[in-house]
Amino acid sequence: MLKVVIVNSKGGAGKTTLSTNIASYFANSGYKTTLIDHDTQASSTYWLKSRPEYASQIQSIYAHDRLFGVTRSWHLKPDPQTQCVVVDSPSALDLIGFKDELASANAILIPVLSSTIDVHAALDFFKEMQLKTKIQHTDQRVAIIANRIHHRSHLPLNLQPLRQLINSLGIKFIATLRDSENYLKAYEQGLGIFELEGRTIKKDIDCWCSLLTWLETRAEISKQKEHQEHR
């Protein structure tokens, strides 16, 4: 099973946008997919509620649902048939309480906006994560995504603070997503950008290639591991 956890304690970095689009991508690729929403704002859960019936199905788990006669760990367990779990997390994340989700992840994605403020916040977040969860920069599961990069701006200049952060931490930098209204359009319809049509979509989808290839590799690695464990 592939488990992708998206984290960054900075609000508005793109956690929900990544979560909904990754979930819809894998659901469309034939994976039985579950989206776990840990945010009390429930943005991923609202997205799933507005998902049209014709679209590929995604199981929804809202972590803050009131539980009657069910333990929390049972509530958070995806359907046994699930092949892909995507976990959306809140800003101001309690990393200690989130340790188990991170420990069981095959991929941990940190979306970061390119402004200096966001880059500094991401640096602090990563240091806190190292301290509280013992996840190191060398951890093969961790990758940074630059999000909302304006396609008209001079990219090298725009991305300089982010590149400095990545170089100083030595974390993998896996994709640069464009700032595009297609993400908002897709969210409003309960869809991912891979499910939209239109002239401008291809440019946005192209930005996902390296990220999706990496996630598919992580899925393959986890499949092989499970196979070995069952032998």
Ligand SMILES: Nc1ncnc2c1ncn2[C@@H]1O[C@H](COP(=O)(O)OP(=O)(O)OP(=O)(O)O)[C@@H](O)[C@H]1O
């Ligand atoms: N690449 C993008 N292009 C354009 N808009 C984007 C992009 N990524 C995110 N957004 C928009 O930015 C806003 C914040 O994104 P999102 O909700 O995904 O962030 P978040 O990290 O989940 O925020 P929170 O911490 O509040 O949960 C949303 O309105 C979303 O549609």
Ligand SMILES: [Mg+2]
């Ligand atoms: Mg969110």
